Amino acid sequence: MLTLSNVVKYYGNFLALDNISFEINRGDIVAFLGPNGSGKTTTMRIITGFFAPSAGDVTFQGYKVTEMPKLVKSQIGYLPENPPIYPELTVTEYLTFVAELKKMPLSTIKNRVDNVIEMTGLKDKKNFLIGSLSKGYRQRVGIAQSIVNNPALLILDEPTVGLDPLQVIEIRSLIRTLSQEEKRTIILSTHILSEASEICKQAIIINKGKIVAYDKIENLRNFSSSFNIEISTKRNNEILKNKILKLQNVLEIQEKENGFIILAKEDIREEIVRLSVETNAGLVEIKLNKTTLEEVFVKLVK
Ligand SMILES: Nc1ncnc2c1ncn2[C@@H]1O[C@H](COP(=O)(O)OP(=O)(O)O)[C@@H](O)[C@H]1O
Numbered sequence: 001m002l003t004l005s006n007v008v009k010y011y012g013n014f015l016a017l018d019n020i021s022f023e024i025n026r027g028d029i030v031a032f033l034g035p036n037g038s039g040k041t042t043t044m045r046i047i048t049g050f051f052a053p054s055a056g057d058v059t060f061q062g063y064k065v066t067e068m069p070k071l072v073k074s075q076i077g078y079l080p081e082n083p084p085i086y087p088e089l090t091v092t093e094y095l096t097f098v099a100e101l102k103k104m105p106l107s108t109i110k111n112r113v114d115n116v117i118e119m120t121g122l123k124d125k126k127n128f129l130i131g132s133l134s135k136g137y138r139q140r141v142g143i144a145q146s147i148v149n150n151p152a153l154l155i156l157d158e159p160t161v162g163l164d165p166l167q168v169i170e171i172r173s174l175i176r177t178l179s180q181e182e183k184r185t186i187i188l189s190t191h192i193l194s195e196a197s198e199i200c201k202q203a204i205i206i207n208k209g210k211i212v213a214y215d216k217i218e219n220l221r222n223f224s225s226s227f228n229i230e231i232s233t234k235r236n237n238e239i240l241k242n243k244i245l246k247l248q249n250v251l252e253i254q255e256k257e258n259g260f261i262i263l264a265k266e267d268i269r270e271e272i273v274r275l276s277v278e279t280n281a282g283l284v285e286i287k288l289n290k291t292t293l294e295e296v297f298v299k300l301v302k
């Protein structure tokens with residue numbers, strides 16, 4: 001559905017995007033993940049035709065974005081990082097205005113605006129001035145405007161930044177619902193890993209303008225080749241620690257309250273249980289922790 005081929009973007013002499021290429025398939029829900037300043041917003045602006053790349057091509061449904069900007073814009077919904085706000089319009093007025101700007105057939109606008117208001121949970125606020133809404137509701141309005149013309153591709157730039165924790169939960173759940181309700185392809189940028197794994201199936205990881213990984217999130221989790229084994233003991237003991245350290249395949253051992261966290265190249269739980277019994281450490285729990293996306297991210301980005 002969307003292809004970026006060797007996209008480069010300079011701001012003056014500063015290279016913001018360094019030869020980026022990836023493809024997004026119809027129906028995919030992809031996280032665009034990277035630290036602040038890594039080039040997420042720049043990439044999204046290029047995809048939506050907001051700026052042209054310095055080199056390379058973006059193709060959407062077979063059309064080059066730079067050659068057919070109007071057509072492409074009419075099929076892509078975009079929630080920018082800082083959505084424009086029209087404080088003096090009501091929610092309904094604003095969404096109607098956006099629908100008209102997007103050249104939707106006039107006879108369909110009223111119905112679609114009503115539907116979108118329903119879908120984004122704005123029914124109680126539809127006659128409120130946007131200026132009077134909380135940040136969470138404004139973000140719903142931003143999302144509503146991005147889907148009003150039922151675009152095939154939805155691009156959301158850090159949709160939960162600046163919201164309080166309750167609003168974050170609500171907006172994430174709204175995005176999940178939207179991805180299911182109307183079959184839609186979504187690219188969502190974030191620097192929050194839990195947000196990526198909560199909403200998306202795939203992740204593209206960008207760092208300093210370069211793509212460093214693109215895979216299913218479950219595969220990225222398995223990317224790390226180490227095993228994290230956590231044990232809890234009644235008696236923290238140095239002898240056990242030293243014996244574990246001497247095992248083959250142990251990379252690192254950290255003390256915690258009543259136990260240890262062991263990083264190893266293999267799943268060595270059996271040996272650890274044996275040593276714990278031998279040293280009379282009072283083993284009460286042993287578990288293999290899943291590698292978190294955080295660990296993978298730090299590894300890739302460092
Ligand atoms: N209009 C601009 N002019 C100059 N530099 C910019 C501009 N926009 C972004 N940058 C720089 O490009 C890099 C990538 O920015 P951006 O795409 O906004 O990153 P992200 O969205 O991942 O935080 C940053 O180093 C940023 O300072």
Ligand SMILES: [Mg+2]
Binds near residue numbers: 081
């Ligand atoms: Mg950004």
